[in-house]
Every structure is written in structure tokens, then in C-alpha cells.
Amino acid sequence: MTDQQLKRLNRSKLLQMLLEIERENETLRARNKELEEKMRKRELQLAESGSIAEAALKLNGIFEAAQKAADQYVYNVQRRAAQQEKGGNRDA
16 A cells, blocks of 8 residues: 555544554464474474484494493303313313
8 A cells, every 4th residue: 555545544444454454463473473482392302302312322332332342251251161171171
């Protein structure tokens, strides 16, 4: 609407337009707030997902180290058993 068209409107029509604009503005503010909240929640979810993924990677490293230790233990036990078996055969 042009300035000339606005100047031709009476006071009640201008007030009505102002109220409509204010209602629309309130609706847009509410929608904006809602979207900001959704975005904040999504950012939290992404941050938590990252934390969970990092924790899983750390646990994976712990499990790998535990498996290596267990493998080394089994290897040492088997090696000692083989040595004792060889040594036991010499004593016989």
C-alpha cells in the first residue's frame, strides 16, 4: 500500500490494520520462539550423540587393550605349558 493510499484511510481502518499487523507479529514471534527451542533441542541431541560416540570409541579402545592383554596371557600360559612339557619329558 502506498503512502497516498494510507493517507486516505480513516482512523478506524488504520487502527484495524495496525491490530492485524500486531497479531501477525505476535504469531511470528511465537513461531520464532518455537523454532529456536526446536533448534536448541536438536543441538543438544547432536552434542549428546557426539558424547555417546566418543564414549563408545573410548570403550572400544579399552576392550581392545583388554583383549590384547588376555591374548598375551593365554600365549604366555601356553608357552610355559609347552616348556614344562618339554622339561618334563627330559626328566623322565
